[in-house]
Amino acid sequence: MPAETLAHDDLFDAAFLDRLRVLALRLRKRRQLMRRGSQSTPATGFTREFKDYRHYAPREDYRAIDWRLYARLDKLFVRLYEETQELNLHILVDTSTSMARPFPEKRRQALRFAVALAYLALSAQQRVSLYSTNSSVRQELPPLRGQGNIEKVIQAVSKLEFDGITDMKRCFEEFRPSRQRFGIIFIISDFFGHEIGSATDAVSRVAAWPGENHFLQIVHPAERAPDLDGELELTEVETGERRRFWLTKRDVARYTETFDAFAENLATECARHRIDFMQVGSDEAFEERFLDLLVRGSALAGGV
Template sequence: MGLFDAFKRAAAPLRRFSALSASAPDEELFDDEFQRKLDYLAMVSRRVFSGAMRAERRTKKTGSGVEFADHRDYAPGDDFRYLDWAAYQRFDRLLIRLYEEEEDLSIYFILDTSASMAFGDGEKLRHAKRLAAALAYVGLANLDRIAIVTATDEISGRMQSTRGKARIFRIFRFLGQARAEGPTDLGEAMKTFVAQHKRRGLAVILSDLYDPAGFERGINVLRYNRFEPFVLHLVDAREARPALRGDVRVYDCETGDEREVTVTPKVLERYAEAYGQYLDEIRRFCTSRQVSYFRADVSVPFDELILRVFRRGGFLR
């Protein structure tokens, strides 16, 4: 990964310039047109998942649901309505029927706000915000519990769990204030996240996955703590072929480390190959561990990406 690391830094001057531009407020990020698209996406999601969604979000708990789960022996005080008389006739035992209990799905949006997300005049971060807001609205429309955190090498911001479509404006405000700055260490940030959130659920990571310690660590922390990761990988095609030529001094926008690099067409070609291999490595890792993965190219409109997520499946449970 040495070549990839070198050109991750090679694009850093562009990212550093972008970070300055990305600090401007995001007043227009969630405008009226955006909100109209949210209603359409929520309607499409109900149509796509009609009839299957509630069955998929059943928990392992037993209670007063409608789907049979198991039997247990009758005990004094149990409700006679749950006695299984067919089992009594067959086994001469009083058995109580147990049912699976349904509960709301908790969806956590983990937004990477490290400095690398400011590349391209902040487009990766803005795109990630739109995707998070759109998916959160779909969740709210389906009565799920939505929480959002921002992450660098720590949990830098946190919006408590909320429900109901009217709460989307609270989400707009929270996301609008997020800024790209600081280093990336999703592994450490996720350790804090799982300590702060005891209720397990779907954990949607929105990140470019430029993590010097390895993109795998943060995903694995979620997996090992019984969250279900869903990776939305923000990519920008401009990063595959940085606009650099000749002898240049580059620096990492997150750490400030400097390096002198001679950029030739051959080097750019090798870098593009390494970049593609890195993207494939992320996809293979997620696939092999049954982690839902979706590559979100910033050149594709957010609503089209959301529809692709619906078609791929794995978001609404």
């Protein structure tokens, strides 16, 4: 079966970037109300940016004096700096078949989140890398910096091919973020694997990655609570396996309970390992859910 792709214009209409700019402003206002000052993380990778001068006070470190300014003004001033952290945003997008078929709305929602995250990071002069995952992990974009690179991100995600099976264990083993710089990692996926617990089993591996980790689960309403009844032939979209069933309302209710338990167990395991988890429906409004994601406490939001 041919791989699924999405046309650029089908994914990002003319007003999409304008809406991202508005979202960035709304987020900045929320953050200004919530806290002031520079972001704080336990990681390395800080740079110092000059901000201002002030008069030298007795017993201060004389090494902070600006001697060139003293030569011109015959007065002692010290230079003030602000420490800013260089963040590295890694976006991992699940490109297995189940993210595009039979519900292409999942793919659209996932890619919009990916581009929006990249936009915020690039506009804050942070580095952005893009990866695709299915049976293995592949780097689709090397680290980029600067808001002018957002079109490269849009082009890259538009060309992603959605095909193949999900192997989370292998992908999480292959992905090795740098330990030298603080990383923010977003995994955008439905987290469906060969076994119902495969995503939960992989959480501990992600917890070992340095930095801040997020699971963003994209699901379709019919995956949560399918409207099915009677005799059916169902196809597993990633393997092509077909099976015939006779489903009753009780069977569907049991499925819904199992799905809810799967999502709840994944969220619980993420919380136990200090990984942020959020589930987003493919039918939910993108703008509001994107803000919901960021105000949960990501360092990325603090850099906006």
